[in-house]
Amino acid sequence: MKDTSTGGNAAFVEFEHVQKSYDGETLVVKDLNLSIAKGEFLTMLGPSGSGKTTCLMMLAGFETATHGEIKLDGRPINNIPPHKRGIGMVFQNYALFPHMTVAENLAFPLEVRNIGKSDREEKVKRALDMVQMGAFGGRRPAQLSGGQQQRIALARALVFEPELVLMDEPLGALDKQLREHMQFEITRLAHNLGITTVYVTHDQTEALTMSDNVAVFDDGRIQQLAPPDVLYEEPANSFVAQFIGENNTLLGTVKEIKGDVAVVQLDDGELIDCKPVNVSKPGERTRVSIRPERVEFNKARLQQGAHTLKAEVLEFIYMGDIFRTRLRVAGNEEFVVKTRNAPDQVRLQPGQEIEIGWLPQDCRALDA
Amino acid sequence: MSDTTQNGPMRAADGTPLKKSLARALRRQKLRALALIAPLLIFVLVTFIAPIADMLFRSVQNDIVADTLPRTVVALKDWDSTSGESPGEEVFSALAVDFQAAAEQKIHTKLGSRLNYENPGISSLFRKTGRGAEDIGDAFMDQFVDANAAWKDSETWAGLMGSDEWLAEQAEWVAAKAEGVKEPKFRLRDGIADALPRTSSTYATFARDTQSGTKSLVKTKPWPVFFVALAQDLATASPEVIASVSGDGAALLQEAAATAAGFEPFDYKAAFTDIDKGWDNVGNWITVQSYSARYTPGYFLNAVDLEKSPDGIQARPEQQQIYIKLFVRTMWMSMLITGCCLLLGYPVAWILANLRASTANVLMILVLLPFWTSLLVRTSAWKVLLQQQGVINDILVWLGLVDDGNRLVMINNQFGTIVAMTHILLPFMILPLYSVMKTVPPAYLRAAKSLGATPWTAFWRVYFPQSVPGIGAGSILCFILAIGYYITPELVGGTQGVFISNRIAFHISSSLNWGLAAALGTILLGAVLLLYYVYDKIVGIDNVKLG
Numbered sequence: 001m002k003d004t005s006t007g008g009n010a011a012f013v014e015f016e017h018v019q020k021s022y023d024g025e026t027l028v029v030k031d032l033n034l035s036i037a038k039g040e041f042l043t044m045l046g047p048s049g050s051g052k053t054t055c056l057m058m059l060a061g062f063e064t065a066t067h068g069e070i071k072l073d074g075r076p077i078n079n080i081p082p083h084k085r086g087i088g089m090v091f092q093n094y095a096l097f098p099h100m101t102v103a104e105n106l107a108f109p110l111e112v113r114n115i116g117k118s119d120r121e122e123k124v125k126r127a128l129d130m131v132q133m134g135a136f137g138g139r140r141p142a143q144l145s146g147g148q149q150q151r152i153a154l155a156r157a158l159v160f161e162p163e164l165v166l167m168d169e170p171l172g173a174l175d176k177q178l179r180e181h182m183q184f185e186i187t188r189l190a191h192n193l194g195i196t197t198v199y200v201t202h203d204q205t206e207a208l209t210m211s212d213n214v215a216v217f218d219d220g221r222i223q224q225l226a227p228p229d230v231l232y233e234e235p236a237n238s239f240v241a242q243f244i245g246e247n248n249t250l251l252g253t254v255k256e257i258k259g260d261v262a263v264v265q266l267d268d269g270e271l272i273d274c275k276p277v278n279v280s281k282p283g284e285r286t287r288v289s290i291r292p293e294r295v296e297f298n299k300a301r302l303q304q305g306a307h308t309l310k311a312e313v314l315e316f317i318y319m320g321d322i323f324r325t326r327l328r329v330a331g332n333e334e335f336v337v338k339t340r341n342a343p344d345q346v347r348l349q350p351g352q353e354i355e356i357g358w359l360p361q362d363c364r365a366l367d368a
Numbered sequence: 369m370s371d372t373t374q375n376g377p378m379r380a381a382d383g384t385p386l387k388k389s390l391a392r393a394l395r396r397q398k399l400r401a402l403a404l405i406a407p408l409l410i411f412v413l414v415t416f417i418a419p420i421a422d423m424l425f426r427s428v429q430n431d432i433v434a435d436t437l438p439r440t441v442v443a444l445k446d447w448d449s450t451s452g453e454s455p456g457e458e459v460f461s462a463l464a465v466d467f468q469a470a471a472e473q474k475i476h477t478k479l480g481s482r483l484n485y486e487n488p489g490i491s492s493l494f495r496k497t498g499r500g501a502e503d504i505g506d507a508f509m510d511q512f513v514d515a516n517a518a519w520k521d522s523e524t525w526a527g528l529m530g531s532d533e534w535l536a537e538q539a540e541w542v543a544a545k546a547e548g549v550k551e552p553k554f555r556l557r558d559g560i561a562d563a564l565p566r567t568s569s570t571y572a573t574f575a576r577d578t579q580s581g582t583k584s585l586v587k588t589k590p591w592p593v594f595f596v597a598l599a600q601d602l603a604t605a606s607p608e609v610i611a612s613v614s615g616d617g618a619a620l621l622q623e624a625a626a627t628a629a630g631f632e633p634f635d636y637k638a639a640f641t642d643i644d645k646g647w648d649n650v651g652n653w654i655t656v657q658s659y660s661a662r663y664t665p666g667y668f669l670n671a672v673d674l675e676k677s678p679d680g681i682q683a684r685p686e687q688q689q690i691y692i693k694l695f696v697r698t699m700w701m702s703m704l705i706t707g708c709c710l711l712l713g714y715p716v717a718w719i720l721a722n723l724r725a726s727t728a729n730v731l732m733i734l735v736l737l738p739f740w741t742s743l744l745v746r747t748s749a750w751k752v753l754l755q756q757q758g759v760i761n762d763i764l765v766w767l768g769l770v771d772d773g774n775r776l777v778m779i780n781n782q783f784g785t786i787v788a789m790t791h792i793l794l795p796f797m798i799l800p801l802y803s804v805m806k807t808v809p810p811a812y813l814r815a816a817k818s819l820g821a822t823p824w825t826a827f828w829r830v831y832f833p834q835s836v837p838g839i840g841a842g843s844i845l846c847f848i849l850a851i852g853y854y855i856t857p858e859l860v861g862g863t864q865g866v867f868i869s870n871r872i873a874f875h876i877s878s879s880l881n882w883g884l885a886a887a888l889g890t891i892l893l894g895a896v897l898l899l900y901y902v903y904d905k906i907v908g909i910d911n912v913k914l915g
C-alpha cells in the first residue's frame with residue numbers, strides 16, 4: 001500500500017458542506033465534507049441507499065448539489081457540464097456501447113477529443129494491453145464474458161488519461177474469484193498510473209483490501225474516514241464497528257471513567273474495563289464491542305490480571321483455517337469467538353462452561 | 369464435423385447414431401408444437417393466405433370470354449387480325465349460337481362490361497346485339513313453320529335430335545312427374561351429328577343450357593338459329609344422308625329438305641352488321657380475340673398504363689395514363705408521411721421513455737387516445753380545421769396573416785392528405801420507438817458524456833444507433849399502412865391527394881373490374897415486398913424491434 005497520510009498533500013477533490021435532496025423533503029446527502037489527495041484511492045463504503053452513488057454522480061456532474069461546493073484541483077466544478085470535467089467513470093453494468101466494437105468503444109473518448117487516427121490507435125492498443133485484452137479489439141461487448149467486459153470498461157475509463165476515475169460498484173456483477181482478481185488488478189493499475197480513484201462499494205472486504213482511505217457512509221453522512229486498519233481496529237462508533245468485520249457487542253452502563261479506562265457495568269451486573277471511545281460520563285448507556293479474534297479462553301494465554309467472564313459454549317463450527325465458537329455471554333447468545341486452527345488449539349464442546357477474557361484496549365465502549 | 373470422432377459417428381446410449389436419435393427427438397417435439405399451433409395456422413391460411421392467393425389469381429384470370437362465347441373463340445383462332453377485314457361467316461355463325469345461348473342466360477352484358485375495360489364503348493355493342501341476336505333466323509323459322517306447323521313444337525325437335533333411349537327415358541320421366549328429379553340428360557341420336565352437323569351441335573348447346581336450369585327440353589321454345597342451321601345443313605347434305613336419319617322426325621326432315629331447297633343462302637355477317645355496325649369493326653374483333661385466352665396479362669398491362677395492340681404492347685393514350693402516376697404519388701407521399709411521423713414521433717417517444725413511469729403512463733394515454741376515436745371522426749375533424757371556412761383559416765384571417773379573399777387551400781389536396789395521415793399514423797411510429805427506447809439504459813448517455821462527448825455527440829453516436837431498430841419498425845409499419853390507406857385520402861385528398869388504394873377501392877365497389885383491382889393490388893404487394901427486401905439489404909431486418 002501507498003503512503004496513507006493525506007494531511008500534507010493539497011486536496012485534489014473537495015466536498016464542502018455538500019447536501020443533496022431529490023424531492024425537496026429528505027436529504028439524501030447531509031453535510032458532506034471530504035477531501036481526497038492526488039493519487040489517493042478512496043473508497044466510499046456503506047449500505048445500499050446511504051447516498052454513495054449520489055455523491056459520485058455529483059462529482060461526475062450528473063446530479064447537482066442542492067447546497068455546498070465541490071472542487072476539483074482547487075476549482076469549483078458545480079457549473080461545469082459533465083463532458084468537460086475530464087473524469088473517467090466505470091459504471092456498475094459497464095455501459096459499454098453495444099453497437100461498437102471493443103476498439104471503437106475505447107477510441108470513442110479519443111475521437112470526441114479530436115485525437116488523430118494514428119495516435120488514437122496507439123493509445124487504444126496500449127490501453128487494451130494494459131488490461132491484457134489486446135486480442136479482443138474486434139469483438140462486440142456482447143461477445144465478452146463479464147470479467148472481460150469489466151476490463152474493457154476500465155480500459156475505456158483510463159484511455160483518455162484522466163486524473164480522476166470514479167467507479168460505482170464495478171465488480172458487483174462478478175463471481176467471487178473473478179472479483180478478487182479484479183480487485184487486485186484495479187489497485188495495481190490505479191497505483192501504477194498514479195491516478196486518483198473514488199471507488200464505491202457496499203462490500204467491506206473490497207473496501208479494506210483496495211483502499212488507501214475508506215469513507216464509511218450511513219444515512220447520508222460519513223461515519224468514519226480512515227485507513228482500513230484504523231477502521232477495523234479502531235471503529236469510531238457502533239455503526240462502523242458493526243458494519244466492518246465481525247463484532248461482538250455487550251450492552252451496559254458506564255460506571256466510571258478513569259483516564260483511558262472506562263468501567264462498564266454489563267446488564268447482568270458484571271463489571272468490565274473498556275477503552276472509552278465515544279462515552280464521556282458515568283451513567284451513559286454504552287455498547288461494548290470486542291472483535292471475535294481478540295477473545296481468549298485459554299487460561300495459559302490470558303494476560304495476568306485480565307478480567308474474565310463466564311460463558312457457555314452453544315455451538316462449534318469447523319471452518320478449515322479457523323474455528324468459530326458461539327457462546328452465551330452476559331445474556332448475549334450471539335457472542336462469537338474465532339480461533340486459529342493450530343496443532344495445540346482446543347476444540348470446545350457445546351454445553352461446556354468456560355471462562356473468557358480479553359485485553360482492555362481491545363474492548364471499546366461505543367455509543368449505544 | 370462435430371458428430372464424428374476418430375471411430376466414426378458419435379452414438380447414443382442405445383447404439384443409434386447420435387444425429388439420428390437427436391433428429392427423432394426433435395421431430396416429436398416439432399410435431400407436438402405443430403399440433404398446438406394448427407388451429408391458428410389454419411385460421412391464418414384461410415383468412416390471410418387464401419385471399420391473397422385469390423387476388424393473385426384474379427389478376428390474370430380471364431374465363432369470361434371463353435365461357436360466354438366458346439364457339440366464337442374457337443372459330444376466331446384462325447382469323448388473322450392484321451388482314452384488316454372482319455372475320456368470315458364461320459365466326460359469325462358461331463357468334464350467332466353463342467349469342468343466342470348468352471342472351472338466354474343474360475350473360476352477354478357482363479361480357480360487354482368486361483371487354484369495355486379494354487375497349488371503351490364495346491359494351492353497348494353487346495347490349496344492343498343481345499336484343500337483336502335472338503331474332504336472327506326468324507325469317508327462316510317462319511318459312512319452315514308455314515310449311516309444317518310441327519316445326520314450332522319443341523317435341524318435334526327433341527324427337528328429331530334425341531336418341532331413342534333418351535326419348536324413352538324422357539317419356540318415363542314425364543309420366544312419373546316426380547318432384548325434384550331432373551329431366552334425363554340429353555343424348556344425340558346416332559348419326560345425326562354426321563347428317564346435320566350444324567343443327568345437331570346447336571341443338572346440343574341448347575339442350576345443355578336448358579337442362580342446366582330446371583326447364584324441360586320439350587317445354588322450351590326452339591331457337592330461331594336452329595332453322596338457319598337446318599337450312600344450311602339441308603342445303604349441303606346429300607339426299608341419301610338425309611334419308612339415313614332415323615326416328616319419328618325422319619319424314620318431316622325429308623319434307624323440310626324439299627322446302628329448304630328454295631331458300632336464299634343465309635348471311636350471318638350481314639345479320640349482325642344490320643343489328644350493329646360495330647361487328648364490321650376490326651378493332652372490336654381484335655379485342656375479342658386478344659382477350660379470348662383464359663389467362664391474360666391484360667389487367668397488369670392496364671395497371672401500368674399499357675395496352676395490347678396489333679403491333680404489340682404499347683403505351684395507352686395520354687389521357688388514359690393514370691396508374692403509374694398514382695403509384696408514384698402513393699409511394700412518395702407515403703414516404704413523406706412516414707418521414708413526418710418519424711420527425712414528430714421521435715422526440716415524443718424519447719420524452720415518454722425518459723419520464724417517470726407515472727407521468728409517462730398519462731402521456732401514453734394521450735398518444736393512444738386517437739385509437740379510441742373513430743377514424744372517420746378524426747378525419748372529419750381535420751376537414752373542420754383545414755377547410756377554407758375552417759378554424760385555421762379563420763384564425764389566420766383574424767390575425768391578419770391571410771387576406772380574407774385568399775384563404776389557404778389546405779384540404780382536398782395533397783397537403784390535406786399528408787396532414788391527416790401523419791396524425792393518424794403517428795401512434796404507429798411512437799409505439800415501436802418507445803418500446804425500443806425503453807430498453808436503452810440511461811447509463812449509456814452518461815457514459816458517453818463522462819467520456820467527453822457533448823450532449824449532441826452522445827445522442828448521435830450512442831443513443832441514436834441504439835434506437836435504429838425502433839425507427840425501422842415504426843417506419844415499415846407506417847409506410848405499409850400508408851400505401852394501403854384509402855379512407856383518409858378519399859375524404860380529404862380531393863383529386864390530387866388520392867392514393868392507388870382509392871383506385872383499387874373504386875374498381876372493386878364501383879366499376880366492378882375486380883381483375884384490374886387485383887392486378888393493382890398485386891403490384892402494390894410486390895412493391896412492398898421489394899422495399900422490404902431493399903430495407904433488409906441496407907439496414908438488416910434483424911435490426912427491427914417492436915418491443
Ligand SMILES: Nc1ncnc2c1ncn2[C@@H]1O[C@H](COP(=O)(O)OP(=O)(O)O)[C@@H](O)[C@H]1O
Pocket residue numbers: 022023028046047048049050051052053054055
Ligand atoms: N434519481 C433519484 N431520484 C430520487 N431519489 C433518488 C434518486 N437516486 C437515488 N435516490 C434516493 O437517494 C438515496 C440514496 O441513493 P444512492 O445514492 O443511490 O445510494 P447508494 O448508491 O449508496 O446505494 C436512496 O434513498 C434513493 O432512493
Ligand SMILES: [Mg+2]
Pocket residue numbers: 049052053054
Ligand atoms: Mg449505488
